[in-house]
Amino acid sequence: MVLKMLCPDVYLESIYDLDLDKLKKKGIKGIITDLDNTLISWGEDTIYPSLSEWFEKLKEEGFKVCIVSNNSPDRVSIFAEKFNIPAVSGATKPRRRPFRRALEKLGIRPEEAAVLGDQVFTDVLGGNRLGLFTILVIPVSPREFIGTRVVRQIERYVLKALKKRGMLPG
């Protein structure tokens, strides 16, 4: 069913609401995260202490992290280097290939991975296509790439439909 492919396993206000103990209990060892409007506002490059602390906590708790972003290598590498983690840029999500590459980089199996992102049609759909655990967050900022803004209107419709059917968690 199409709607099921667009449905996240978890729906959160932000990355800071992520329950790491719950993920661990599920056997999740690695997080494949989106960049723009998931970790940071689109177009912004100031890294706030809260984000650095979040990465520290993930590391302390033993999670591996890989950024998978459709954005350019120039932008993605700034964050990958800052947090010393692998990344896949120019990712063409929701294709499966960038997610497979992230699994390889992290050295984990699909059932050990969680996908974290702010978009249904790239992050959630891409993760679900590979059977990964998917976590949707509300976008950090209303500012976005113009192409994304069009997709958001359809996304709102999908989220409403999921909610109406009682499929949307949280």
Ligand SMILES: [Mg+2]
């Ligand atoms: Mg995003």
